[in-house]
Amino acid sequence: MRYVTYGKTGLEVSRLGLGCMRLPSYEKNGKTVFDEEKSIALIHRAMDLGVNYFDTAPGYCDTLSEIIVGKALKGGRREKIFLSTKNPIENDSGDDYEKRLETSLKKLDTGYIDFYHFWGITLDAFINKINIPDGPFSRAKKLKAQGVIRHISFSFHDAPGNMAEIIRRGEGEISSLLCQYNLLDHSNSKDIDFAYGEGLGVAVMGPVGGGRLGAPTKVIQDLLPGKLHSSAEVALRYVFSNPHIHIALSGMSSIEQLEENAAIADNTAPLTPDEQERILGMMKENERLAGLYCTGCKYCMPCPQGLNIPELFTLMNYHRVYQITEFAKKTYAQIGKVPWMMYKNAAACVECGVCEDKCPQKLPIRKQLKETHKTLVV
Ligand code: SF4
Ligand code: SF4
Numbered sequence: 001m002r003y004v005t006y007g008k009t010g011l012e013v014s015r016l017g018l019g020c021m022r023l024p025s026y027e028k029n030g031k032t033v034f035d036e037e038k039s040i041a042l043i044h045r046a047m048d049l050g051v052n053y054f055d056t057a058p059g060y061c062d063t064l065s066e067i068i069v070g071k072a073l074k075g076g077r078r079e080k081i082f083l084s085t086k087n088p089i090e091n092d093s094g095d096d097y098e099k100r101l102e103t104s105l106k107k108l109d110t111g112y113i114d115f116y117h118f119w120g121i122t123l124d125a126f127i128n129k130i131n132i133p134d135g136p137f138s139r140a141k142k143l144k145a146q147g148v149i150r151h152i153s154f155s156f157h158d159a160p161g162n163m164a165e166i167i168r169r170g171e172g173e174i175s176s177l178l179c180q181y182n183l184l185d186h187s188n189s190k191d192i193d194f195a196y197g198e199g200l201g202v203a204v205m206g207p208v209g210g211g212r213l214g215a216p217t218k219v220i221q222d223l224l225p226g227k228l229h230s231s232a233e234v235a236l237r238y239v240f241s242n243p244h245i246h247i248a249l250s251g252m253s254s255i256e257q258l259e260e261n262a263a264i265a266d267n268t269a270p271l272t273p274d275e276q277e278r279i280l281g282m283m284k285e286n287e288r289l290a291g292l293y294c295t296g297c298k299y300c301m302p303c304p305q306g307l308n309i310p311e312l313f314t315l316m317n318y319h320r321v322y323q324i325t326e327f328a329k330k331t332y333a334q335i336g337k338v339p340w341m342m343y344k345n346a347a348a349c350v351e352c353g354v355c356e357d358k359c360p361q362k363l364p365i366r367k368q369l370k371e372t373h374k375t376l377v378v
Pocket of ligand 2: 293294295296297298299300301309310313358359360361362363365
């Protein structure tokens with residue numbers, strides 16, 4: 001395993017981190033059951049392979065992830081790794097923030113969290129709910145002084161540019177962050193450069209596209225013909241070739257997947273400048289194709305019915321342009337159910353037409369939303 005110094009924390013972290021949001025599971029009577037034994041074996045194998053950064057959250061795996069991770073870290077393993085979890089900022093109460101932390105500590109059966117994240121925040125949430133007198137940020141600083149939180153972190157789900165502003169407003173108290181970055185989505189790259197420059201540790205989620213690049217498609221395979229063993233390889237190499245990213249966090253569900261990703265993290269050289277140029281050229285072409293459908297400019301927003309039109313079209317483009325239909329369908333099914341997708345799906349459109357008047361591309365939004373729903377609903 002390769003290791004890297006995690007920004008100003010000075011800690012040596014593994015370049016591959018285990019995201020514990022898709023722990024091994026099976027289906028029983030139409031329900032997903034998380035397999036504790038296999039999950040613990042996966043975490044132990046990750047440690048054997050040198051992974052030392054483990055990321056969980058209260059809601060992962062039907063709220064079981066923290067408990068399973070806690071059990072896996074028994075027997076002297078806890079001190080050997082860095083544990084990351086998150087606080088869903090449901091309101092601006094410092095007391096509630098502390099209560100949620102206590103619940104996580106109890107579930108994880110530990111006395112401290114190495115990297116404690118404000119979960120999936122926006123700049124607006126940081127200003128109005130977190131960084132207020134006696135609010136979550138001031139409690140986090142107090143708990144850090146007490147050693148319960150070793151490092152204050154945040155995970156980010158907002159428009160590009162706002163991440164840098166959160167860091168500025170954190171006034172040097174924030175040690176690391178977690179954000180989306182992968183072959184298909186490098187919208188955060190400028191903010192990542194800024195964060196790195198400020199000495200923050202940078203972990204990215206979805207390096208293998210949240211699983212969407214897991215199954216090779218021709219579009220992805222064409223990125224590096226001849227040299228590519230799997231889509232995971234090109235996706236991880238792409239992330240590792242960015243010198244401003246420390247950890248690629250991947251949600252892995254099997255030992256096979258873990259071993260493949262660990263081998264890539266271990267052995268793969270960064271992309272050569274030629275390879276990088278080729279990939280960027282292909283990605284630009286794919287983005288151009290995606291832009292023919294929707295450029296993501298957001299001029300059509302807000303929709304009075306609560307649809308996130310550009311996000312819905314992004315999912316449709318995963319199907320149309322990148323051929324990663326299975327991922328697009330799975331993600332579509334999560335709309336309205338996960339904190340970062342709290343909007344309505346395309347079926348909620350009442351065809352008022354307000355959005356079409358504002359779209360510079362003159363897209364037939366209503367017609368395309370119908371097509372999106374028909375294609376992606378399962
Ligand atoms: S046409 Fe549909 S998507 Fe557009 S603004 Fe009206 S309800 Fe929203
Ligand atoms: S205005 Fe048109 S191009 Fe821009 S995000 Fe909305 S649908 Fe896409």
